[in-house]
Amino acid sequence: LREAGILRVMEGAHLYFQMDEPLVIVSGGTNERAGVLTPESEPLYDALVDIGVPTSRIILESTSGNTYEQALNLKKVLDVQGSEDFIMVTSPTHMRRAMNTFEAQELQPIPAISAQHTSDFTDNDIPFLPNVDALHASSMAMREILATLYYALAGRF
Numbered sequence: 782l783r784e785a786g787i788l789r790v791m792e793g794a795h796l797y798f799q800m801d802e803p804l805v806i807v808s809g810g811t812n813e814r815a816g817v818l819t820p821e822s823e824p825l826y827d828a829l830v831d832i833g834v835p836t837s838r839i840i841l842e843s844t845s846g847n848t849y850e851q852a853l854n855l856k857k858v859l860d861v862q863g864s865e866d867f868i869m870v871t872s873p874t875h876m877r878r879a880m881n882t883f884e885a886q887e888l889q890p891i892p893a894i895s896a897q898h899t900s901d902f903t904d905n906d907i908p909f910l911p912n913v914d915a916l917h918a919s920s921m922a923m924r925e926i927l928a929t930l931y932y933a934l935a936g937r938f
Contacts (some may be wrong), residue, residue, distance in 0.1 A: 789825070789895045790832070792870045792894075792895035792896070793870045796870065797829075797834050797838070801839055804839075804862065804864075805834055807822045807839060808845055809842075809851070810822070810843050810846050812844045822841050840858060844860055848878060848882050852885070852886040852888065855888065867888075868894055872895055873897050874921055878925060882938050884938065885937060897918070
């Protein structure tokens with residue numbers, strides 16, 4: 782798992798233990814273009830189990846390749862479960878596009894933002910120079926802006 786995935790797992794587990802043993806749906810498939818050949822949901826699942834979430838309370842959705850497909854697939858999962866209410870955990874930069882995409886599929890997630898970075902993110906030996914973490918954060922923000930524009934133009938929300 783990358784840092785963002787770990788932070789989402791931590792927030793999801795925190796919410797799980799605060800609530801009355803809700804179902805946890807872990808979503809994410811492969812992305813060959815990004816070099817992700819194992820479904821993203823599998824290491825997320827493993828991490829939740831390691832933290833103490835029972836396997837009987839976790840549902841895997843491992844076929845979606847992007848946020849739009851996650852919304853489509855999650856709608857089916859919720860229909861099977863007979864539930865409409867769910868909390869969506871994702872990063873702050875991704876939440877707006879995710880909410881818009883899920884709402885376009887007539888889903889009403891309750892947003893729960895995970896931490897964007899660990900607490901040592903701003904540590905830098907030379908404070909006036911950019912660090913690799915900040916460059917990565919800028920890259921992710923730009924990716925999200927472009928993805929949001931694409932989703933809007935493609936009619937995904």
